[in-house]
Amino acid sequence: MTSRTTEAPGPGTDPAAPPPTGLALRGITKRFGSLVANDSIDLDILPGEIHCLLGENGAGKSTLMNVLYGLLSPDEGQIFVDGAPVTIRNPKEAIADGIGMVHQHFMLVEVFSVAENLVLGREGSAGLLSMRKARRTVRRLSERYRFDVDPDAVVEELPVGVQQRVEILKALANDARFLIFDEPTAVLTPQEIDELMAVMRSLRDEGKAVVFITHKLREVREIADRITVIRRGAVVGTADPGEPEGRLAELMVGRAVNLVVDKEPPTPSATPRLALRGVSVANAAGQVVVEDLDLDVHGGEIVCVAGVQGNGQSELADALLGTLGVTAGSITLDGATISGRSPKEIIDAGLGFVPEDRQHDGFVGSFTVAENLVLNHFDEAPYAKGIRLDLSRIRGNADERVGEFDIRTQGIDTPVSALSGGNQQKVVLARELSRPLAALVASQPTRGVDVGAIEFLHKRLVGERDRGTAVLIVSTELDEVAALADRVAVMYRGRVVGVVPPDTSREALGLMMAGVPVEEALAAADAAGAQAPAGKDLT
Structure with missing residues (x-):
């Protein structure tokens, strides 16, 4: 394959051209107050291909797909299905237009069975008949895609990877032609990721359009037929899967990255x-x-x-x-x-501590950069004299840490809530490493x-x-x-x-992540490596 990148939307996304067969977005804009989450985005989602939307967390990928699925309404722009303009005001209308979405955080009722989750929102007067039909549908689709899902299994008792298959079954049961996978690999082992990618390829080969939203470069290069890169709410380029990871990262960030x-x-x-x-x-x-x-x-x-x-x-x-x-x-x-x-x-x-959820546990958003940088020790020397804060010391510390940790801010008096996610995390790490x-x-x-x-x-x-x-x-x-x-x-x-x-190989780590004892996992990975085709990367 010949590698190619372009710094503008590729062929087929010309807003003046007639929308192609499939799903087309033209000039989609979504604002949240002064924040432009999606800025006049044009995108074609075509049958028989896996189209990856690549971008950083917060780039606007999920917002765009939530607009497409009817969870959000666009402020500007138009959606077309097979060349005809449509208005999608809610997920029910999206489903009617053949759009299905597998969410990053599963939209399942955990205490219900697989079949009961399939009929949610589609209940009729003949409830018993609906359940029988749902069970048949689960069995039929499970056999077709080799899912091995029991229609009577309770969702909360299923492994995470199987729960995701239930989400896919829900979309397929609605006859979805366009399937959106929103960061689907975040909760999967490497083996489950391989199985998911096999499912996506099967769907593509049946003529369905698959949208794969991710920020993981390895996965994009492995699965994509076409890549669109989104940065700060706008399409900044398209690329072939053969592009080096460094080039894809450069498109995502806007500069060269090691x-x-x-x-x-x-x-x-x-x-x-x-x-x-x-x-x-x-x-x-x-x-x-x-x-x-x-x-x-x-x-x-x-x-x-x-x-x-x-x-x-x-x-x-x-x-x-x-x-x-x-x-x-x-x-x-x-x-x-x-x-x-x-x-x-x-x-x-x-002990220094960087919490999992920085917005909830790592800082006080309404406090300034300077204040957050001393949260752990604001009441101790050198930042306090008795019961009084030494504001000059606090500001001096902030000036030093902002420079040392390259915190991009308008000033040390800026509320941390106004910073980007990366700069918020730098504030947390700078505070913890300042002693x-x-x-x-x-x-x-x-x-x-x-x-x-x-x-x-x-x-x-x-x-x-x-x-x-x-x-x-x-x-x-x-x-x-x-x-x-x-x-x-x-x-x-x-x-x-x-x-x-x-x-240690990803194969062995994946087996261990599924509970396989270490010696058994290493032996199984070694055996798989010995049987793998030449050039297959298991690490």
Whole structure:
């Protein structure tokens, strides 16, 4: 294939040209107050192809598809189906026009069966007949696409990958011709991702149009027939799947980006600085979600906790900070027990913490950049004298951190809520790294952050490791894990399945993420590698 990129919408998206057979968007604009989320977007979605919408989190991809699916109304522009203009005011009208959407966060009633979820919104007077028909539909479509879904299974008892298949079944049961997949791989193991891609190819080969929304370059290059890149709400270019990842990243960000994390081999301390022994943690509902977990993190190394979202990683991170209690076991930091202590005491003991949800737990949006940079220690020297704040010291600290961490802001008095996601995350990391640390816990440190900011944040995390800090990173992004980790701890249902080197194959990591013991996973991956065609990349 000949690689090609263009810095403007490709052929077929000329607003003056007649809309093609399929789905066409012309001049779609969507505003939220002064924010232009979609800026006069033209897009063709054609039968028999997988069209990837590539862009950063917040670029406007999901907003555009929500307009197409009737969840949002456009302020300007027109949608065409097979050349005819249509108005889509709600999902029911979208479904009537042959549009189906598989949402990133599943739209299923978990206590209902698969068949019951299929008939939701389509109930008639003959409820019994509808259920029988729904069961037949599940069986027919499952056999056709090799889904292996039981129509009477309760959704909450199904693995995440199977729940996603139920979402796809709902769309197919509505005779969808245009299928939108919104960040569909976020909660899947590598094996489940491979299965999903096989399903998308089958749908394409049947003549359906598939839209795949993502920010993951590896997946785009593997599955796409055509790529449209969206940046800051506008289409900035099109590309062929054969384009190098660096070129695609440049289109996404608007500048050249180094996608490789440069780091020297680790020099870990002789003894662990952060040690967990037999740790169990219960969630807010009282359910034990981390059970009998042992893990060591030495100074001068990065340990990444990998796994599908929802296997206890979030609760583990909260327990390390003390916002969730430890029901059994102990956590020590430089030999001193910190489990059972308050978050303030744990922070004072030398733990830095980057939370999973920065907007909820990482900063106060209405506070200024300067104020957020001292949230942990605003009441202590050098930022306070008795009961009075030393405003000049606080501002001086802010000036220094804004420069050091390249925080893009109009000024240190700007509310953090006005910053981009990447710059908000830089504020959180700058605050945590502004003091000597024994350990740094960073949960999903680059979620919702643009590629350029990811490059910077990764560099700072490696730099903290090289200062002798014990760094524990929780991440669901396998590419990030492979780039940063000196060791990888894989979690499944609240336990560590095994701790492996960062060059462990994605095949083995995926099996471990599904609960396969480490020795069995490594052996199975080795066997798969030996049987793989020459040139197949399993890493």
